[in-house]
Amino acid sequence: MRAFLFFAGFVVFSILLCKLAHAKSIDRSGGMQLVNDKLWMLQESGSALTAEEVMAKYEGRLLTKNTVGQVSYGFTNNTIWGVLPVDINTYGEPVTSDPHNLSESFPFLPLVIEIDNAWLDDIDVYFFENGERKHHVTLGDNQIHSARAERARMPSVFYRFTQQQTIVVFRFSSQDPMTIPVYLGQPVIANDKSTENAYFYGALYGSLVILLVYNLVLYSYLKERRYLLYSLYLLSFLAFNFTYTGHGFWWVWSDSVFLQQWLMPTLMFFYLFSAVRFTIEFLNTQLYLPKLYRNRKYIYGGLGALAVLIILVGSRSFAVMSQLVVLTTISLWMLAIGIFAYRNGDTLAKFFLPAVLCGTGGATVSSLATWGLVSYSKWAFRGIEIGMVLEMSLLSISLAFNYKQVQQARLSAERDARLDPLTSLYNRRAFEDLVYPIWELGKRSNKHMSVLLIDLDWFKRINDKFGHDMGDKVLQNVAKEIKGQVRGSDITFRWGGEEFLVLFPHATLTQAVKLAETMRRLIEERPFVAGDINHPITASFGVATALTDTNLHASLKQADDNLYKAKNAGRNRVME
Numbered sequence: 001m002r003a004f005l006f007f008a009g010f011v012v013f014s015i016l017l018c019k020l021a022h023a024k025s026i027d028r029s030g031g032m033q034l035v036n037d038k039l040w041m042l043q044e045s046g047s048a049l050t051a052e053e054v055m056a057k058y059e060g061r062l063l064t065k066n067t068v069g070q071v072s073y074g075f076t077n078n079t080i081w082g083v084l085p086v087d088i089n090t091y092g093e094p095v096t097s098d099p100h101n102l103s104e105s106f107p108f109l110p111l112v113i114e115i116d117n118a119w120l121d122d123i124d125v126y127f128f129e130n131g132e133r134k135h136h137v138t139l140g141d142n143q144i145h146s147a148r149a150e151r152a153r154m155p156s157v158f159y160r161f162t163q164q165q166t167i168v169v170f171r172f173s174s175q176d177p178m179t180i181p182v183y184l185g186q187p188v189i190a191n192d193k194s195t196e197n198a199y200f201y202g203a204l205y206g207s208l209v210i211l212l213v214y215n216l217v218l219y220s221y222l223k224e225r226r227y228l229l230y231s232l233y234l235l236s237f238l239a240f241n242f243t244y245t246g247h248g249f250w251w252v253w254s255d256s257v258f259l260q261q262w263l264m265p266t267l268m269f270f271y272l273f274s275a276v277r278f279t280i281e282f283l284n285t286q287l288y289l290p291k292l293y294r295n296r297k298y299i300y301g302g303l304g305a306l307a308v309l310i311i312l313v314g315s316r317s318f319a320v321m322s323q324l325v326v327l328t329t330i331s332l333w334m335l336a337i338g339i340f341a342y343r344n345g346d347t348l349a350k351f352f353l354p355a356v357l358c359g360t361g362g363a364t365v366s367s368l369a370t371w372g373l374v375s376y377s378k379w380a381f382r383g384i385e386i387g388m389v390l391e392m393s394l395l396s397i398s399l400a401f402n403y404k405q406v407q408q409a410r411l412s413a414e415r416d417a418r419l420d421p422l423t424s425l426y427n428r429r430a431f432e433d434l435v436y437p438i439w440e441l442g443k444r445s446n447k448h449m450s451v452l453l454i455d456l457d458w459f460k461r462i463n464d465k466f467g468h469d470m471g472d473k474v475l476q477n478v479a480k481e482i483k484g485q486v487r488g489s490d491i492t493f494r495w496g497g498e499e500f501l502v503l504f505p506h507a508t509l510t511q512a513v514k515l516a517e518t519m520r521r522l523i524e525e526r527p528f529v530a531g532d533i534n535h536p537i538t539a540s541f542g543v544a545t546a547l548t549d550t551n552l553h554a555s556l557k558q559a560d561d562n563l564y565k566a567k568n569a570g571r572n573r574v575m576e
Helices: 002-029 049-059 188-221 225-244 247-251 257-282 288-293 296-313 316-343 349-371 383-417 429-446 459-466 466-483 511-527 551-566
Strands: 040-043 080-087 107-116 122-129 131-137 156-161 166-172 182-185 448-457 490-496 499-504 529-530 533-535 537-546
Touching: 040 247, 049 080, 049 122, 049 131, 049 166, 049 499, 080 182, 080 511, 107 188, 122 499, 131 156, 182 188, 182 511, 188 383, 225 247, 225 257, 225 316, 225 383, 247 537, 257 296, 257 316, 288 296, 296 316, 349 383, 429 499, 448 466, 448 511, 448 551, 459 466, 459 533, 466 499, 466 511, 466 529, 499 511, 511 537, 537 551
Parallel strands: none
Antiparallel strands: 040 080, 080 166, 107 156, 107 182, 122 131, 122 166, 448 499, 448 537, 490 499, 529 533
16 A cells, blocks of 8 residues: 555656656747637538638638637537648747758748647648648548658648748548647747657556556455456556557557547447446445446446447447547446445445546546637646546555455454454464464574463353353453463463463473462452452463473473363462
8 A cells, every 4th residue: 555655656756857857948949839829710611612712711801810719619520721820930030041051041940730639530731822832731540650741649740931921721620529729839849849748648658557557466366356347447548548649540550540530439438338347346336236236237238239329320420429428427427326335334435436526527627628618728638637547546545445454354354263252362273373383483492382271160160150141251351360461472372161371482380380370379369250249260270391392282281281280189279
């Protein structure tokens, strides 16, 4: 538990350090600029437009200035056009000579345009100089990476702006949510942004993978299904995030447009399914919500039916929209289940509720930003990732807490199995587990070991006269007297019935006899008193001492023989 908390703190600290380390370089140049508030927008309706026609509408002031900086347009079948006038004096100091051809001397400014969204299908970027189209680049996930202008995770294009003003025309179309954050900046700043993202996702994926391995190890050790289901839940989110952030398309399936476009809704389904399965098994729904637990297969079947319907419809827009609705429903359902479990005393619900609130809150912020219902920012867009890291960390803590509880329960059960329930002394079952290691250790140093057997005198008469309840109280009182006289290294057992055994490690015969005599006297001086009952109690003692190189059972036999000698000699005495 402590190790895990240390790890979580380390991850958070590392992220903060990375953020601070790169803040300076980014602030130095102002960072990549989000230029959506400088775009002139047009949503295409009717016949398809060309870039030249859009330019004509722009020059005719028929486009709408995006003064609010809108980035997200939700799900739309309309093609969205954007026009950006780029003045090179606005985005940095123009270079006055071409470093590759010193014979030429003219102002130019190299800039990178980046669309910070990996799931858009088609993006066309046109560059107009003096009213003429000079360059055209096709981007989006309908383009394999080897065919892209820039080998980057996000759709981007490098362009050397040589005119005082260049008009950049964007065309966007996609079956996925239309979120189009347009960034513009110098190449060195674009590289800083890429590095910052690399640190962020490196920390994100690294922490999630460590959590995954940690819980898989716990599952392999404990064989408890909660840890396996949590690992699957974590893995499904990791795979889903890996897809929609564009890392999968960039690193793994860079030549498969089909996988890029359909893996996201597919993995989102597995993420939803694993979330439901984990919630049902993680919380004790079998106890608190037995009807839900019995009917869980119908819930799984409903999600399966949704998957089949998505396949039959064959529309990614329908797939993503329906899954977003299901995601919202499941999030609320998880909260409701968590609240119910908490009110019914489920300990794990104390962690589950804040964890789900973090995950749901992050997903809500990201969804609202994607739909354009809240102002866009890169941190709002990453809300689901930040929220899920917090959720997964809290759930891991809860599982670690559960592991601690399980271990404590196991140790408690083992301890109780070795304790006499009446006197709280060790029982005969615990003798070999506790005594033999001490005996074997003593052999190496040739130390003395003493054994004391104690038997209460005429105990059957007490049971017959006063009842077994009073007899039990006598045994408890005697056990308390014995425990009060032994040393910290001594071990006390209830040997059976009214018999007790005390092991004295490294005690000579003289020492053992002295301790036994003290116990005998105290037991005799303190009669059993309960109401009107005042009954004297005595005990007989048998002591044996031997070097630990002898047989333990031989010493026990000798102590037992001495005990019977004490009884035959009149009881209430110590025999050695």
